[in-house]
Amino acid sequence: MTRKSRPIHFLHNPKPETLPENVGAFLRQLGGPTLIVVDGRDNSRCRAIATLLHGNEPSGVRAVLGWLRSGERPAVKLICLIASVHTALHETLFHYRQIPGQRDMNRCFRPPFGDSLGHVASHFIELLEQYRPEAVLDIHNTSGMSPAFGVVTYESSVHEALVSLFTRRIIVTEFRLGSLMELSGDQLPIVTIECGGAQQPEADQTAVDGLQAYLFNDDVLSLTSGLLLDLYRHAVRLELQPDCRIAYADQPIPGADLTVCLDVEKFNFGVIPALTRLGWLGPRGMSVFQVLNAAGENVLPHYFLSKFDRFYSAQQLKLFMVTTNPAIAQSDCLFYACAETEHEQIRE
Numbered sequence: 001m002t003r004k005s006r007p008i009h010f011l012h013n014p015k016p017e018t019l020p021e022n023v024g025a026f027l028r029q030l031g032g033p034t035l036i037v038v039d040g041r042d043n044s045r046c047r048a049i050a051t052l053l054h055g056n057e058p059s060g061v062r063a064v065l066g067w068l069r070s071g072e073r074p075a076v077k078l079i080c081l082i083a084s085v086h087t088a089l090h091e092t093l094f095h096y097r098q099i100p101g102q103r104d105m106n107r108c109f110r111p112p113f114g115d116s117l118g119h120v121a122s123h124f125i126e127l128l129e130q131y132r133p134e135a136v137l138d139i140h141n142t143s144g145m146s147p148a149f150g151v152v153t154y155e156s157s158v159h160e161a162l163v164s165l166f167t168r169r170i171i172v173t174e175f176r177l178g179s180l181m182e183l184s185g186d187q188l189p190i191v192t193i194e195c196g197g198a199q200q201p202e203a204d205q206t207a208v209d210g211l212q213a214y215l216f217n218d219d220v221l222s223l224t225s226g227l228l229l230d231l232y233r234h235a236v237r238l239e240l241q242p243d244c245r246i247a248y249a250d251q252p253i254p255g256a257d258l259t260v261c262l263d264v265e266k267f268n269f270g271v272i273p274a275l276t277r278l279g280w281l282g283p284r285g286m287s288v289f290q291v292l293n294a295a296g297e298n299v300l301p302h303y304f305l306s307k308f309d310r311f312y313s314a315q316q317l318k319l320f321m322v323t324t325n326p327a328i329a330q331s332d333c334l335f336y337a338c339a340e341t342e343h344e345q346i347r348e
């Protein structure tokens with residue numbers, strides 16, 4: 001394959017005055033997946049950012065644009081992938097996570113790389129090998145209202161230090177889905193930052209504040225001593241069967257297999273006691289979903305139970321990544337859950 005046909009375009013040291021203030025205009029100017037390369041005060045080192053892997057998650061690209069327009073030079077060389085530009089611009093700005101019929105971009109970072117999104121993923125993997133950044137941040141928004149949190153597939157103080165630039169909440173996930181952070185290791189720490197919901201102004205601020213530290217601090221790999229972190233391990237995913245008809249309402253919807261309480265996102269990161277009602281079931285009961293651990297085992301009875309067509313927590317839980325978007329609930333999962341005993345606080 002010739003270099004010309006590679007999917008990621010390059011933009012080197014863009015001049016602030018050439019960049020529009022409006023993020024939609026900026027994305028139209030980029031025109032497709034783009035790697036922005038900005039020289040730092042110390043170009044012998046490099047850090048990387050990926051953002052907009054999901055087209056409806058704008059906090060990261062907004063923060064990057066704000067910084068680029070400031071013209072402020074970063075501590076080290078910075079490479080920044082603005083990934084799903086086409087998806088973000090598809091029909092309505094920032095409407096689609098992925099273009100209907102296409103794969104989820106953050107499930108494409110493992111073979112096969114045969115389709116157009118796989119080409120973007122494999123090209124970015126090559127660029128990471130070429131630039132050898134000391135760290136990679138992948139900046140997202142949650143699909144529902146949520147406080148900010150980080151996700152890692154690899155536990156180390158370096159990973160925790162990177163997340164702690166943005167938030168104290170860290171989920172250690174054993175799930176392997178083909179996401180960018182799964183390429184993480186000691187030599188290449190990669191963390192996912194979920195800034196909070198795309199509609200929440202505080203999510204944009206979280207992205208700006210964390211990015212500020214990442215860009216300008218000389219050291220981003222050392223954990224601040226005395227920092228209190230909330231670590232969550234051994235999460236499970238509630239996944240719907242493909243034919244499950246889901247609804248969100250404050251009463252059971254006739255014809256729905258699962259009606260989820262309309263205000264379910266209020267449970268994000270809150271402790272929910274056993275026997276908290278989460279929704280209502282249709283005639284097929286709980287057979288319309290499964291609760292999978294990272295080994296792929298259905299562990300539903302440990303986490304949820306049904307009584308009189310209602311659907312409850314079976315023990316004290318923390319839920320996170322709760323979505324109220326039925327398309328995302330269908331294609332990905334309704335939420336993640338941790339047993340409260342798996343939640344611990346550590347002090348470094």
Ligand SMILES: [Zn+2]
Pocket residue numbers: 053054057106140141
């Ligand atoms: Zn995302």
